Amino acid sequence: MSLITAERLGLTSLRMPRLLGALLLSCLISSCVTTTSGGFNVEASEQQALEDYLQLAIAYYDANDLTGARRHVNNALDIDTRSSDAYTMLALILQREGDLDLAEETFQGAINLDRNNSRARNNYAVLLFSMQRYGDAYDQLQRVAADANYEGRSFAFESLGRAALRLDRNQAAETAFGRAQQLNANLYISALELAMLQFENQDFNGAREVYQQYLTTVDFYNIPHTPRALLAGIQIEGHFQNTELVDDFSLILSTLYQDSPEYETYQGISDAN
Numbered sequence: 456m457s458l459i460t461a462e463r464l465g466l467t468s469l470r471m472p473r474l475l476g477a478l479l480l481s482c483l484i485s486s487c488v489t490t491t492s493g494g495f496n497v498e499a500s501e502q503q504a505l506e507d508y509l510q511l512a513i514a515y516y517d518a519n520d521l522t523g524a525r526r527h528v529n530n531a532l533d534i535d536t537r538s539s540d541a542y543t544m545l546a547l548i549l550q551r552e553g554d555l556d557l558a559e560e561t562f563q564g565a566i567n568l569d570r571n572n573s574r575a576r577n578n579y580a581v582l583l584f585s586m587q588r589y590g591d592a593y594d595q596l597q598r599v600a601a602d603a604n605y606e607g608r609s610f611a612f613e614s615l616g617r618a619a620l621r622l623d624r625n626q627a628a629e630t631a632f633g634r635a636q637q638l639n640a641n642l643y644i645s646a647l648e649l650a651m652l653q654f655e656n657q658d659f660n661g662a663r664e665v666y667q668q669y670l671t672t673v674d675f676y677n678i679p680h681t682p683r684a685l686l687a688g689i690q691i692e693g694h695f696q697n698t699e700l701v702d703d704f705s706l707i708l709s710t711l712y713q714d715s716p717e718y719e720t721y722q723g724i725s726d727a728n
Contacts, residue, residue: 505534505541512544521548539569543578550582558582573598573605580614589621600631609638613645625652636665643672651687659694666691682708682717689721 508531515523525548531541542565549558562579566572576595583592596615599605616631632649635642646669654662666688673680680688685708692700705721712718 501534505531505538508534509538509540509544512548516544516548516551519551521552524548537568539565539572539575542568543572543575546575546582547578555582555586571602573602573611574607577605577607577611577614580618584614584618589618593618593622593624600634609635609642612638613642616645616648620648625655628652629656636668640668641672641676643669643676643678646672647684647687650691654687654691654694659691662691663695680704680707682712682715685712686717686721689724693724 508527512524512527512531515521515527525545528541528545528548531538531544535541542561546558546561546565549555549561559579559582562575562582565575566579569575577599580592580595580599583589583595593615596611596618599611600608600615602608602611605611612631612635616628616635619625619628619631629649629652632645632652635645636649640646646665650662650666650669653659653665669684670688672678673684685704688704689701689708692704705725708715708718708721
């Protein structure tokens with residue numbers, strides 16, 4: 456089950472009448488199968504109906520229609536009261552509604568129903584991270600990252616690295632970011648964090664190589680540099696006396712991010728030099 460946005464479904468406007476919008480949304484997901492039973496073909500298998508309801512729930516969730524999303528989750532649970540994916544979706548809805556305690560309980564229920572549901576564990580880890588329970592998030596992400604069949608494994612390693620940083624486990628963070636990069640070289644956050652860790656460990660050549668990968672990715676996707684990325688570039692490229700790039704990064708940092716902690720650090724570096 457992957458999140459499906461309204462844009463990827465091809466909906467050009469969300470101002471259509473609610474009934475017509477729901478009908479078109481259902482058509483896009485289930486190929487407009489006609490039925491006399493809740494919008495789905497009566498001859499379809501229960502598993503297919505369950506998956507269709509969950510896809511509808513995801514679409515409504517992405518459109519921020521939590522009432523509609525909950526309705527379709529409940530339809531899915533009417534078919535299978537032990538669906539781990541349905542409870543995962545319900546937990547996401549509860550989380551967005553701000554009921555974090557019940558969301559956590561529901562995530563735990565989803566995992567208890569299927570201990571191998573890496574999607575549930577990954578989403579549960581996101582909740583735990585948002586609650587600043589980094590150790591608990593780290594434990595869940597370790598299980599997710601160990602699942603070689605999980606389609607989001609590279610992102611799980613990146614999240615694992617971020618949790619490790621919060622726990623001051625820099626060696627574990629470096630390993631996690633390195634694995635994320637091995638699986639998906641376009642993960643620019645992993646590249647940036649790995650470069651910074653390698654620079655701190657005085658692996659300057661390694662830091663520069665990974666930072667170049669970061670630059671390649673953000674330039675290709677036209678992603679703006681954060682103050683953290685600019686400071687990293689100033690430090691790494693400054694070590695190699697690449698004054699042109701250092702000057703470019705310094706100008707951006709001093710022009711756009713004067714209120715950032717990174718700019719304050721940059722000023723300290725400049726004063727020391």
